[in-house]
Amino acid sequence: MSRWDSWDESRVRVRPNKRGSRPRTKETPDYSSAPLARVVQVDRGRYTCFLEADASAPERVVTAMRAKALRRSPVVPGDIVRLAGDTSAAPGTLARLVSIEERRTLLRRSADDTDEAERVIVANADQLLIVVASADPEPRTGFIDRALAAAYDAGIEPILLITKADLAPDPTDPAGLVSHYAELDLPTVISGHTADQQLAAAAQEQLRTMLAGKVTVLIGHSGVGKSTMVNALTGADRATGGVNAVTGRGRHTSSSAVALRVEPDGWVVDTPGVRSFGLAHVHPDDVLAAFEDLVEGSASCEPGCRHESPAGGCALDEWVEQGHAGDHGPARLRSLRNLLHSLQGSPEDETEKHLGAP
Numbered sequence: 001m002s003r004w005d006s007w008d009e010s011r012v013r014v015r016p017n018k019r020g021s022r023p024r025t026k027e028t029p030d031y032s033s034a035p036l037a038r039v040v041q042v043d044r045g046r047y048t049c050f051l052e053a054d055a056s057a058p059e060r061v062v063t064a065m066r067a068k069a070l071r072r073s074p075v076v077p078g079d080i081v082r083l084a085g086d087t088s089a090a091p092g093t094l095a096r097l098v099s100i101e102e103r104r105t106l107l108r109r110s111a112d113d114t115d116e117a118e119r120v121i122v123a124n125a126d127q128l129l130i131v132v133a134s135a136d137p138e139p140r141t142g143f144i145d146r147a148l149a150a151a152y153d154a155g156i157e158p159i160l161l162i163t164k165a166d167l168a169p170d171p172t173d174p175a176g177l178v179s180h181y182a183e184l185d186l187p188t189v190i191s192g193h194t195a196d197q198q199l200a201a202a203a204q205e206q207l208r209t210m211l212a213g214k215v216t217v218l219i220g221h222s223g224v225g226k227s228t229m230v231n232a233l234t235g236a237d238r239a240t241g242g243v244n245a246v247t248g249r250g251r252h253t254s255s256s257a258v259a260l261r262v263e264p265d266g267w268v269v270d271t272p273g274v275r276s277f278g279l280a281h282v283h284p285d286d287v288l289a290a291f292e293d294l295v296e297g298s299a300s301c302e303p304g305c306r307h308e309s310p311a312g313g314c315a316l317d318e319w320v321e322q323g324h325a326g327d328h329g330p331a332r333l334r335s336l337r338n339l340l341h342s343l344q345g346s347p348e349d350e351t352e353k354h355l356g357a358p
């Protein structure tokens with residue numbers, strides 16, 4: 001056990017509050033003036049945190065460990081935390097992570113669909129960027145539907161990124177995905193290589209605009225082009241599949257999510273170990289809530305309706321037939337049912353085979 005693990009929070013001396021007014025016990029020190037930081041990576045009990053510039057220091061990346069009092073509190077990338085102790089970021093220093101701010105959103109997954117024990121992937125995300133390739137590998141709507149359901153459940157805005165449009169016969173609607181999701185109000189970006197194997201600039205600019213000021217989580221199967229896009233947007237030098245094929249070694253040094261900055265004020269979170277979602281924790285009503293044009297129609301559903309069919313007591317079919325959701329109502333209901341159906345399917349392989357792994 002390191003000395004950090006045995007650090008007793010109750011014995012930490014805290015400087016007297018300047019205002020001198022707030023009561024404080026030695027069991028619960030007041031950390032409300034400790035600097036806030038964003039957790040960008042978690043690796044075996046070490047938390048890499050990003051601190052904005054303040055009066056005393058420029059922006060910096062600080063490594064922290066959890067204070068004893070937080071030993072049972074999960075801390076995930078995207079968490080906003082307070083740091084005490086040495087926050088200088090000088091080599092060899094460790095700060096103490098002393099509190100976790102309330103999370104605005106939580107992107108979770110279940111270990112599998114029958115396991116209710118859910119796991120948090122990322123905190124405080126605003127957007128989920130669902131990345132699929134036009135081809136190589138072929139896109140699967142089941143994967144997209146599951147990701148959409150997870151996003152709606154978490155209250156996170158989904159965006160669809162279709163890569164490798166250069167490999168598609170119709171680059172304006174690669175793999176027919178644009179028309180397939182036409183009823184969903186799903187912002188969609190289409191990207192591809194130009195003739196000289198460079199990423200088309202237009203898609204990068206479009207994404208850059210959508211990512212500004214937001215925390216955006218990327219999810220997609222191996223090889224769809226996530227690293228290629230992340231590198232282009234962040235300037236980060238993350239290994240890509242191509243490089244990897246040359247070295248023949250597994251490319252991920254860590255399977256944990258990592259947040260990278262998109263200048264000037266956006267963040268992308270890459271989730272190398274997560275390729276799909278178990279959705280056991282997602283309730284149909286949380287998915288329905290994202291369908292603002294349909295949700296009102298559920299007022300006449302049987303209590304506890306899972307919105308599967310009129311036979312099951314669902315009032316949505318009648319509502320849509322009566323035209324309440326407009327011309328697109330029937331198609332929207334079909335989209336909703338696709339997503340709800342995906343809640344029952346089994347999750348795809350969540351573990352990823354690393355290139356070069358035995």
Ligand SMILES: Nc1nc2c(ncn2[C@@H]2O[C@H](COP(=O)(O)OP(=O)(O)OP(=O)(O)O)[C@@H](O)[C@H]2O)c(=O)[nH]1
Pocket residue numbers: 163164165166167191192193199220221222223224225226227228229239240241242
């Ligand atoms: N033709 C084409 N190839 C692309 C495009 N974007 C990426 N690629 C290639 O697809 C391969 C995989 O890209 P990566 O960025 O490593 O994919 P990834 O999603 O990060 O894959 P993992 O790291 O395994 O999860 C690389 O050889 C890229 O050069 C594209 O728009 N068009």
Ligand SMILES: [Zn+2]
Pocket residue numbers: 298301302305306307308313314315316
């Ligand atoms: Zn219903």
